[in-house]
Amino acid sequence: MGNVTVPDIGDSQQWNSRPAWKLPGWAEPVIVFLILFGAMFFTRRKNCAIFDRRKAYYTSLLDEPDESSRDSSDNESSSINLLSDDDLFTTTKNPPKRRRVCGCLIVDTPNTSRFRNNWHSRLLQKFPFLIEMFYWIINYAFYRMTAVLSQRIFAATGIWEVAQSHGIQVLEIEQFAPLIHWLFPIRERNVQQWFMAGHQDALTVLNRVYALIHIPGTVGFIAWYYYVAPNHAVFATVRRTMTLTNFLAFLTFIFYPCMPPRLLPREYGFLDTVRHDDAQSVWMSGKYVNSLAAMPSMHFGYSFAIGCTLIYHSGIFRKKLEKGEMRKSLLSKLVWCAFGLAYPTLILVTIVSTANHYFLDAVVATLYVLVSFGANEIFYVFLPLEDWLLWLIRAEKPKPTTGERFR
Incomplete structure (x- = not known):
């Protein structure tokens, strides 16, 4: 493999505009809080009371009349069997759940329906979106640990040197x-240089897009899609796909630290536009931030998953509707499809022009999303763990409200 072509750095690489106005540090957390609070409000169960035990247990509009024939909205229903009344976590009235793990192993887990009238169960029943918030808090906690683990693994060689060599390796690939190599006819530095030469205001906007759209934008999509998805099974597939993409990326962050182009030595032709505009997201700063996690680009991974979801629901490329889905007009189909194409395109231009990622980062992120979609049901192996967690906190998992608005 040859050496990367190093360009001359001319006047076009110099800033001639002032740094952009920076959002206050509290702005992003407030935005995210408002999104989550709004999601809780709009997806709340209106005729379910937290403090009135008589109205605590709610029968969803999505339930079939025959409960014995109903599958759960997440396709996670399990057959049950009766054990002794003396068992630690079961009674004849509340027999244990029987979970199938990896398609073969049968595991009995506690039946938490006995806790449905506990106050925190009633709270979850009223605001089922709280469960989704819990899942994404776990995701964020795992991300914050990637920097610590990677630094320990490469402590002997020096993580900065390793990440820099990986960044140069990506350019060589x-x-x-x-x-x-034919997949990359355009070089990242050429994209940034085009913006620097007469389009710096646009680059400033893209810096803001990069900082603000990753966490608030993704949280906003999850909140919106939980409300508009035709049924919870479809929503859960997208959520599991994005979550598995996260974990595949986290593993890569740990074992393949990669320096973003903007942090490479200046002779490689990149400028740190993020530093100029002070456009670092508040969520991507602090003691445990992983600034050497360019490979893959989760900005693009999320946008690709979201774009595919929008294109799928446009209905242009399929005739069969999902359960609970309404047929769209031609104009509506075109709008959904246009947004599905425009959003990942915007993010791709953003991550490259701001020198936060390489083109290859987006390619790998795309592959991770496709693999995660095909293997998203692997998360079913954690159902027994979820059952035990709910049993330990004496709560029952709420029925989701996704799809109820169509009834």
């Missing part, structure tokens, strides 16, 4: 790797 894009330029010289057999079979795939």
Whole structure:
């Protein structure tokens, strides 16, 4: 593999505009809080009371008349069997759940329906979106640990040097790797130089897009999609896909730290536009931030998953509707499809022009999303753990409200 072509840095690489106005540090948390609070409000169960035990247990509009024939909205229903009344977590009235793990192993887990009238169960029943918030808090906690784990693994060699060598390696792969180098006819630095030469105001806007759209934008999508998805099974598939993409990316962050282009030595031709505009997201700063996690780009991974979801629901490429889905007009189909194409395109331009990611980062993120979609049901192996957690806190998992608005 050859050496990366190093460009001359001319006057076009110099800033001639002032740094952009910076959002106050409290702005992003407030935005995220408002999104989550709004999601809780709009997806709340209106005829379910937290403090009135008589109205605590709610029968969803989505329930079939025959409960014995109903599958759960997450396709996670399990057959049950009766054990002794003396068992630690079961009674004849509340027999245990029987979970199938990895398609073969049968595990009995506690039946938490006995806790449905506990106050926190009633709270979850009233605001079922709280469960989704819990899942994403776990995601964020795992991300915050990637920097710590990676630093420990590469403590002997020095993580900064390792990440820099990986960043240069990515550039070499894009330029010289057999079979795939043709995928990268445009160089990242050429994109940034185009913006620097007469389009710096646009680059400032893209810096803001990069900082604000990752967490608030993704949280906003999850909140919106929980409300508009035709049924919870479809929503859960998208959520599991994005979550598995996260964990695949986290593993890569730990074992393949990669320096973003903007942090490479200046002779490689990139400028740190984020530092100029002070456009670092408040969620991506602090003691445990992983600034050497360019590979893959989760900005693009999320946008690709969201774009595919919008294109799928446009209905242009399929005739069969999902359960609970309403048929769209031609104009509505075109609008959904246009947003599905425009959003990942905007993010791709953003991550490259701001020198936060390489083109290869977006390619790998795309592959991770596709793999995660095909294997998203792997998360079913955690159902027994979820059952035990709910039993330990004496709560029952709420029925989701996704899809109820169509009834």
